[in-house]
Amino acid sequence: MTEIQAPSGQPFMKMHGLGNDFVVIDSRGRGPDAAGVTTPALARALGDRNRGVGFDQLAEIRDAAGADFTLDFWNSDGSRAGACGNATRCVSDYVMRGSGKAAVSLLTQRGALYAVRRADGLVSVNMGHPQRDWAEVPLAKAVDTLHLPLAGDPVAVGMGNPHCVFFVPDAEGVDLAGVGPKWEHDPLFPQRTNVEFASVTAPDHLRLRVWERGAGITLACGSGACATAVAAALRGLTGRRVTIDADGGTLEIDWRDDGVWMTGPVAHVFDGVLSPEFLAQHA
Ligand SMILES: N[C@H](CCC[C@H](N)C(=O)O)C(=O)O
Numbered sequence: 017m018t019e020i021q022a023p024s025g026q027p028f029m030k031m032h033g034l035g036n037d038f039v040v041i042d043s044r045g046r047g048p049d050a051a052g053v054t055t056p057a058l059a060r061a062l063g064d065r066n067r068g069v070g071f072d073q074l075a076e077i078r079d080a081a082g083a084d085f086t087l088d089f090w091n092s093d094g095s096r097a098g099a100c101g102n103a104t105r106c107v108s109d110y111v112m113r114g115s116g117k118a119a120v121s122l123l124t125q126r127g128a129l130y131a132v133r134r135a136d137g138l139v140s141v142n143m144g145h146p147q148r149d150w151a152e153v154p155l156a157k158a159v160d161t162l163h164l165p166l167a168g169d170p171v172a173v174g175m176g177n178p179h180c181v182f183f184v185p186d187a188e189g190v191d192l193a194g195v196g197p198k199w200e201h202d203p204l205f206p207q208r209t210n211v212e213f214a215s216v217t218a219p220d221h222l223r224l225r226v227w228e229r230g231a232g233i234t235l236a237c238g239s240g241a242c243a244t245a246v247a248a249a250l251r252g253l254t255g256r257r258v259t260i261d262a263d264g265g266t267l268e269i270d271w272r273d274d275g276v277w278m279t280g281p282v283a284h285v286f287d288g289v290l291s292p293e294f295l296a297q298h299a
Pocket residue numbers: 036072073091096097098099100101102103177178210228229230231234236237238239240
């Protein structure tokens with residue numbers, strides 16, 4: 017009889033929120049001071065959809081002091097992201113299932129966040145207060161974040177990561193791949209930016225398409241949806257509670273006094289193990 021060997025290597029999960037897809041590495045159990053296992057080289061290699069696993073973002077779960085867990089985000093180009101709403105929802109769901117809790121707290125680069133499971137099964141995350149000051153976004157110089165001095169009159173909003181939101185008559189018609197990289201690299205954004213194109217379809221409804229910093233076109237962007245809802249409310253285009261249709265599905269955004277709440281679905285696709293060879297090649 018052949019013995020089946022337990023696989024050695026680094027376990028991971030593949031998850032997605034509205035088609036915004038993630039590799040999730042759970043490296044808890046080593047203490048809050050232990051560094052993560054992810055390196056820029058590993059993120060780039062794993063993010064390659066032909067030679068790796070493929071993802072829009074990689075999320076690594078680490079131990080936290082004073083919260084249920086810490087969450088680090090990486091883009092497929094190997095850069096770090098300060099926030100990722102869809103991955104926060106997916107990972108919070110996984111941690112809630114594992115612990116039996118109906119609410120969890122987490123630490124991200126921007127600070128502490130909070131997630132709860134709703135009665136309908138969807139997961140809500142309080143993504144924190146929007147950053148509206150030019151230095152916090154960050155922008156390269158002191159300008160009015162509600163009317164950036166750029167063609168198309170976009171709004172800058174930080175959600176722990178930078179967003180540049182354009183309101184356009186028809187988001188469907190925008191050539192994302194053509195215009196996205198230009199704005200991502202505009203000198204007004206010293207850390208580059210995520211780029212949103214939104215159309216108001218009703219006073220409580222927006223259509224959104226996104227070009228993400230470090231990842232390109234994605235089917236949805238949770239922090240981008242939050243930034244877009246904030247920008248639309250500040251411009252007086254919508255109320256503070258909106259439904260946002262991204263390419264991959266729908267998010268509910270509610271900008272409350274305690275922060276911007278984002279609600280949507282989660283999907284756990286499969287579990288895998290990275291081979292020791294792959295890890296060694298991309299350490
Ligand atoms: N997809 C993520 C955002 C990733 C942002 C990342 N591209 C950055 O560099 O800030 C979300 O659901 O919020």
